[in-house]
Amino acid sequence: MFGSLTQRYYESDPARAALPFGGITVVLGGDFRQILPVIPHGDRAEILGACITRSRLWNICKIFILKRNMRLNKRTSQSEIDEVNEFAKWVLQVGDGNLEGGEEAEKSFKEDGIQVPMKFCDLENDNSVENMIRSIYPDFVENSSNAKYLSDRAILTPTNQTVGHLNSLIVDMIPGDAVTYYSVDNAEEFAGTEDDLQSAFPIEYLNSLSIPGMPAHDLKLKVGVVVMLMRNLNQTLGLCNGTRMIVTKCLKYCVECEVISGTFIGTRHFIPRMELCPSDSVLPFKLVRKQMPLQICYAMTINKSQGQSLKTVGLFLPKPVFTHGQFYVAISRVTSPGGLKIFIDDDRGFPTNITQNVVYKEVFYALPR
Structure with missing residues (x-):
């Protein structure tokens, strides 16, 4: 279809043959805070080199910046509105890599370390699989065939191995x-x-x-x-x-x-x-x-969760995220701040609120400020 349309443009105006996409307007959508192109075993330079910002087409693109988080549900009271706005601001700071982690976070992860707000973590109880499943899927057996209940929640984690283990248990x-x-x-x-x-x-x-x-x-x-x-x-x-x-x-x-x-x-x-x-x-x-x-x-990788909107998200991090945008993608899947629960393990397996947020800030250099 696209090829036949381009051919008709060429026939009506031969000069269009020298233009990108035959002079047809093409809309590209994306968020550079999210996960960048996946390069198997690729390093930071190779991943950034595969981005469209390094393409020769980037200089002829007209960039439009969208600033409103459409995934977060609208609130009625002023306190709820303030809570949602504060959460949206925190999510953007995570995506931009502008959060200050504090002395303990910098000691563990250098410039990538962040400190997650305590309201999203539970440091009183162990991050056992049973506690996590019970928290994200309460009364699971009674609701195991409830489509609405199941479609609103998921556990996110970085690796396929952890996903397979969690799914088999559920x-x-x-x-x-x-x-x-x-x-x-x-x-x-x-x-x-x-x-x-x-x-x-x-x-x-x-x-x-x-x-x-x-x-x-x-x-x-x-x-x-x-x-x-x-x-x-x-x-x-x-x-x-x-x-x-x-x-x-x-x-x-x-x-x-x-x-x-x-x-x-x-x-x-x-x-x-x-x-x-x-x-x-x-x-x-x-x-x-x-x-x-x-x-x-029931559990899925963070990469696979892109595009999903969920009311309840359990982010399980037995090991920290390992590439740009993973932490941002996971926390931005929820439709309200009250639906986000984060389970982070430290090197000894104890619950903590300090983790790694990998952000390749070079990818933002080609974007308007």
């Missing part, structure tokens, strides 16, 4: 029998012979691979489990990457899911197995995994 709490769906894995585009492939990379090895952006080999589901779609299936029906759904039926070769967020809330769809390939992999072959593009999402 799924075990749901009443009912679990159904495990196993993937069919194959290796393609291997430089050696078929015998070399089978001997070097047996099926058991392929099944053990856990690659970001790919569903697990053994997907354990129950009726009532909340899942997130990992691929765009049908955008006209709201089946997009990041759509949250609840499992309503576990069939032999597919599952029926009900959408619990977005415009198409309440609609039901069958999610089948399909062949999936990692977009970027260091493997010496192309892994093809036939599996349902779903992942359990």
